[in-house]
Amino acid sequence: MLNVLLVDDDLEFAEVASNIIEFLGHQVSIANSLKEACEWTDSQPFDHILLDFMLPDGSGLHLVDRLEKNNSAAHITFITGHPSVKGILAGISGPKVDYLVKPLQREDIEQALSRKSKKSKASKGSIVKRHFGCLIGESAAMQELYLMIERVAKTSANVMLMGNSGVGKEVVASAIHQASQVEGQLVATNCGALSKDLIGSELFGHEKGAFTGAVAKKDGVFERAENGTLFLDEVTEMPIDMQPNLLRVLESKKVIRVGGVKEIPVNCRVVSATNRSMESIAKDNVLREDIYFRLAVFPISIPALCERKEDIPLLAQAFLEELNTENDCNYEWTSAQLDKLSNFDWPGNVRELRHAVHRAFIMSDPATKNIQLPSSFQSPFSLAKKANQGVSAGQTIENVEKELIRITLEKVEGNKTAAADMLGISTKTLYNRLHAYGDFEE
């Protein structure tokens, strides 16, 4: 996700273009004049700036000068409606500056942000449907999730997303934001990644001189998400003694910047996320009860990938299409490969599947169209999770036996004689059991 600044005095164009850029998965801020653009770039770093050449209060070149002086790393794409200006811009275009001529298409913006050359039209179309522009899956569990997103999007209720690591909580937050059709932007912050000293400044902003190093005024995420959506990831990892401050903002809908005295009204939907279960939240005392009820007005549980295995081929297809487009390749899945992907449990969920597809993509021979899957998908984390699973009440004896055989076979790298020895059964019995289960057949 890139942090993009769009500078254009055509308000209507800026609005629709920012919607499209958000849809492409980036965070976007808008400036309608050179002055506003300078204020934005002084207050935060941007990865990419889409810049109108002629602004009411000056030329976009002034901003380029200013960024160069400040050693900004931002990539700049000029947008101009004057074809004659194209020649001038071509002269200054370098590795960090390029240009687009109006009227623009989505593909132009996509290319500018990915800094890639034009792709053939044929590689663009995707056969995978993306719900709310980002969610993939047609399983019953996902249909239920889409229904919940649609319903909650019509309200301003705060949402708490629950689900294991890697299920796509940030993507669901983006879908809620997209479906809500709000004017403001989606601002995301990870409460687990912020130090205790900085969390107040990140959430509520600070005034200039509030503490050592506060050289300029800074807006907090609540202010930046005005009329939009604030995504608080790993909210249960927020230090418990900071939570009363958050509660006060949620209740009063007003923030006071660190070092400030003025109450600033804020209006945004808060979507929070945690990978802890309801029981863990209550038992481990990681979230105050009053905060929970403010944040989880509408709790949504995101299904693990193993609960929606029928979506695995769609996800694998979508990931492969993305990689093909990025790398100008044309790999395809075989149905046997998609079956193999579907038969794995993916304890690391969609993130782990994406990683496995990426790894397979890298390993594949560019001379062929065939993707090369590894013999095993295990990661250190999935192995650790499997080892911790053990036996629990309610499992059938058949399932426990099946799991025991599977783990043993993995341990001895598929050697059935050694596995039978380890299990204390004859090789013939092991073969009979494997035949009965069928699942272990390659």
Add this chain to the structure above:
Amino acid sequence: MSHEENVTVSKLVHDARSPLNRISMNAEMIKLVLENDMPKEKGLQALDKIIKACQECSQTLQTISQEFGDK
């Protein structure tokens, strides 16, 4: 055509290109709505903006025609 006239034409063409740019981006928005099952209100809003931009563009073309049509 004199230099002044060239400048005026360039300005008017620029004025016509701005609504065309809005038309193009709103059309892209409608494509996104249709391709991704997004709420139809978003698509309808974009269509209204396209209609408005078409009228603006037409007015600018009319100005060009009036100013330079007889020359």
